[in-house]
Amino acid sequence: LFRNIVGGKTLTKEDLVKPLKGMEDHLVKKNVAREAAERLCESAERDLLGMKTSNFTSIETTLRNAMEVALRKILTPTTSLDILREIQSVTKPTSSRLSPRPYTISIVGVNGVGKSTNLSKLAFFLLQNRFKVLIVAGDTFRSGAVEQLRVHVRNLKELAAREGGGAQVDLYERGYGKDAANVAGDAVAYAKREGWDVVLIDTAGRRHNDQRLMSSLEKFAKLAKPDKILMVGEALVGSDSVQQARNFNAAFGAGRKLDGFIISKCDTVGDMVGVLVSMVHATGIPVVFLGVGQHYADLRTLSVSWAVKLLMS
Amino acid sequence: MVLSSLGQRISSAVSDLTRAPTLDEKAFDGMVKEICNALIEADVSVRLVSGLRTSIRKKVNFKELGQGVNKKRIIQKAVFDELVSLVNPHAEPFKPKKGKPNVIMFVGLQGAGKTTTCTKIARFYAVRGFRSCLVCADTFRAGAFDQLKQNATKAKIPYYGNLLQPDPVVVAREGVEKFKKERFDIIIVDTSGRHRQEEDLFTEMVDIQRAIKPDQTIMVLDGSIGQAAEAQSRAFKEAADFGAIIITKTDGAAKGGGAISAVATTHTPIIFLGSGEHLLDLERFEPERFVSKLLGLGDMAGLVEH
Ligand SMILES: Nc1nc2c(ncn2[C@@H]2O[C@H](COP(=O)(O)OP(=O)(O)OP(=O)(O)O)[C@@H](O)[C@H]2O)c(=O)[nH]1
Numbered sequence: 188l189f190r191n192i193v194g195g196k197t198l199t200k201e202d203l204v205k206p207l208k209g210m211e212d213h214l215v216k217k218n219v220a221r222e223a224a225e226r227l228c229e230s231a232e233r234d235l236l237g238m239k240t241s242n243f244t245s246i247e248t249t250l251r252n253a254m255e256v257a258l259r260k261i262l263t264p265t266t267s268l269d270i271l272r273e274i275q276s277v278t279k280p281t282s283s284r285l286s287p288r289p290y291t292i293s294i295v296g297v298n299g300v301g302k303s304t305n306l307s308k309l310a311f312f313l314l315q316n317r318f319k320v321l322i323v324a325g326d327t328f329r330s331g332a333v334e335q336l337r338v339h340v341r342n343l344k345e346l347a348a349r350e351g352g353g354a355q356v357d358l359y360e361r362g363y364g365k366d367a368a369n370v371a372g373d374a375v376a377y378a379k380r381e382g383w384d385v386v387l388i389d390t391a392g393r394r395h396n397d398q399r400l401m402s403s404l405e406k407f408a409k410l411a412k413p414d415k416i417l418m419v420g421e422a423l424v425g426s427d428s429v430q431q432a433r434n435f436n437a438a439f440g441a442g443r444k445l446d447g448f449i450i451s452k453c454d455t456v457g458d459m460v461g462v463l464v465s466m467v468h469a470t471g472i473p474v475v476f477l478g479v480g481q482h483y484a485d486l487r488t489l490s491v492s493w494a495v496k497l498l499m500s
Numbered sequence: 501m502v503l504s505s506l507g508q509r510i511s512s513a514v515s516d517l518t519r520a521p522t523l524d525e526k527a528f529d530g531m532v533k534e535i536c537n538a539l540i541e542a543d544v545s546v547r548l549v550s551g552l553r554t555s556i557r558k559k560v561n562f563k564e565l566g567q568g569v570n571k572k573r574i575i576q577k578a579v580f581d582e583l584v585s586l587v588n589p590h591a592e593p594f595k596p597k598k599g600k601p602n603v604i605m606f607v608g609l610q611g612a613g614k615t616t617t618c619t620k621i622a623r624f625y626a627v628r629g630f631r632s633c634l635v636c637a638d639t640f641r642a643g644a645f646d647q648l649k650q651n652a653t654k655a656k657i658p659y660y661g662n663l664l665q666p667d668p669v670v671v672a673r674e675g676v677e678k679f680k681k682e683r684f685d686i687i688i689v690d691t692s693g694r695h696r697q698e699e700d701l702f703t704e705m706v707d708i709q710r711a712i713k714p715d716q717t718i719m720v721l722d723g724s725i726g727q728a729a730e731a732q733s734r735a736f737k738e739a740a741d742f743g744a745i746i747i748t749k750t751d752g753a754a755k756g757g758g759a760i761s762a763v764a765t766t767h768t769p770i771i772f773l774g775s776g777e778h779l780l781d782l783e784r785f786e787p788e789r790f791v792s793k794l795l796g797l798g799d800m801a802g803l804v805e806h
């Protein structure tokens with residue numbers, strides 16, 4: 188029972204081989220991509236080599252503590268993610284040299300991950316904060332995509348009316364078959380003319396390994412000039428998460444990257460929230476929101492402690 | 501997906517070993533490890549991989565292998581059998597018959613590809629002479645009926661839905677009754693996405709199933725699903741006892757190990773693969789061919805004894 192209690196022991200590579208392998212398996216079971224799990228283990232190993240374990244503390248416990256630190260470090264964003272303040276700085280600039288304009292957010296990601304739903308949740312959040320939100324039906328391909336947003340906008344209008352205080356929402360759509368980049372560009376120009384605060388642009392789902400569809404994102408970014416490009420990744424996806432994040436991050440042309448992730452369907456995976464780690468590992472881009480259900484209020488900001496606790500449980 | 505890259509890694513691990521000058525236990529362990537790593541990276545459930553590791557070790561039992569035996573053949577066969585048993589549950593999927601109504605219900609997680617795939621399947625049967633139709637029993641997702649309607653219209657498949665009826669059980673029953681009366685052969689019922697953590701959604705699925713008594717329930721699984729596949733598919737199996745699986749988005753880059761884990765856990769055969777967003781992007785699935793391709797087989801084909 189006390190075999191592993193080695194307080195005061197200086198840790199060597201050999202001591203760590205087995206516990207590290209166990210830790211890696213643990214992370215993979217939590218749906219962390221193997222590549223990311225390996226990197227985290229390497230980082231924990233670097234921190235531990237040559238270290239003396241504390242009294243009555245096993246190697247396993249010492250490693251656990253180091254892993255918690257590593258997870259906390261990777262998940263904690265290095266820049267501020269206060270989206271409301273950012274929006275305000277554009278729609279109501281404090282400097283008189285800047286003229287107010289709408290703040291544009293576009294949502295991208297692979298098929299069926301929850302782009303349109305989480306865009307609607309984001310709209311709800313902005314309406315609660317009394318913004319005028321224009322939703323743009325930039326998915327001109329998938330059957331029912333426009334009607335889906337129409338239903339959301341109808342529901343959100345009711346909620347906005349209840350909210351009052353200037354909250355307002357509408358749909359900008361040009362039907363199916365149109366070039367999405369053009370629709371988005373036109374929508375942004377329209378929003379500026381009409382004095383909307385925020386433009387939320389939905390896009391069609393696309394496979395990250397489809398060259399043709401991915402390359403159209405560059406034109407999209409050029410025409411829509413989004414202030415924020417958020418990628419939706421779902422908590423259900425396996426190790427493909429890494430390549431999804433990398434390919435979307437590289438799709439917008441030189442000098443333009445993703446600004447953040449929305450990790451959706453977190454309510455469907457229990458404690459297997461490894462995708463959070465995989466996508467940040469792949470890109471260094473922070474997680475801005477979590478989707479935790481199918482209703483408008485099911486959007487959260489990331490609590491790093493919550494995530495670390497689930498991953499280590 | 502899984503086919504090419506995973507298959508290459510596994511078959512090269514096997515052939516590296518069998519070509520090695522000294523086929524000792526250490527080299528054998530190395531091969532097993534390499535195969536397991538490949539499977540883990542392809543999202544096969546960690547639990548299944550460790551089972552497979554034990555099982556290959558036991559079957560080959562390196563220490564007891566005598567001098568004269570053909571070690572190479574024994575090892576190849578053990579690996580092959582284990583992989584086949586992952587994807588081939590040896591359960592016969594349901595085969596619809598003409599001249600009577602065959603009700604097929606689609607279930608699955610949110611966004612897996614149910615609505616897209618049900619039109620593909622309806623069309624698949626329609627061109628084979630079955631009178632096929634679609635029922636939209638997803639009354640929850642915004643725009644679900646429009647999506648099905650637009651797909652069905654493109655595919656020239658009759659459909660039923662009712663925007664004024666919020667209860668999916670009622671819509672499902674209405675649609676199935678109507679099409680049974682009209683003597684359709686294949687009646688496909690699309691349902692909302694759901695997950696095991698939300699009990700009400702599972703109860704709803706069971707209620708729909710009770711109301712329409714499908715001849716076949718199909719679970720649709722996204723080919724890129726990760727470690728959650730096992731628990732979710734097991735829960736769906738317990739609640740809805742689906743008899744077949746369709747894996748979608750196989751045109752993506754994922755290796756499909758999560759979906760394969762679902763097959764292995766639920767002992768349910770895959771019947772089709774979805775390979776794109778368009779109506780015709782559908783492939784039939786046969787486990788033996790899949791594994792042969794998986795292993796980049798040449799000389800191993802002779803080992804199939806099923
Ligand atoms: N449980 C759960 N379901 C979600 C969440 N977010 C979205 N969904 C569901 O996922 C499914 C797909 O959502 P959509 O918003 O249509 O996904 P999309 O990415 O826009 O899909 P495409 O436009 O077809 O690529 C729907 O059934 C949503 O209700 C979430 O956080 N939790």
Ligand SMILES: Nc1nc2c(ncn2[C@@H]2O[C@H](COP(=O)(O)OP(=O)(O)OP(=O)(O)O)[C@@H](O)[C@H]2O)c(=O)[nH]1
Pocket residue numbers: 298299329392394608609610611612613614615616617638641644691692693694720748749750751752773774775776777781
């Ligand atoms: N690339 C690719 N995309 C697919 C495939 N099958 C479905 N999709 C896409 O995946 C997304 C989700 O498909 P749906 O059919 O709406 O999924 P669903 O399971 O009905 O979703 P819910 O009803 O919200 O649970 C859509 O964008 C589809 O076009 C496929 O085989 N390949």
Ligand SMILES: [Mg+2]
Pocket residue numbers: 302303304326332389390391392
């Ligand atoms: Mg969408």
Ligand SMILES: [Mg+2]
Pocket residue numbers: 614615616638641644690691692693
């Ligand atoms: Mg659907």
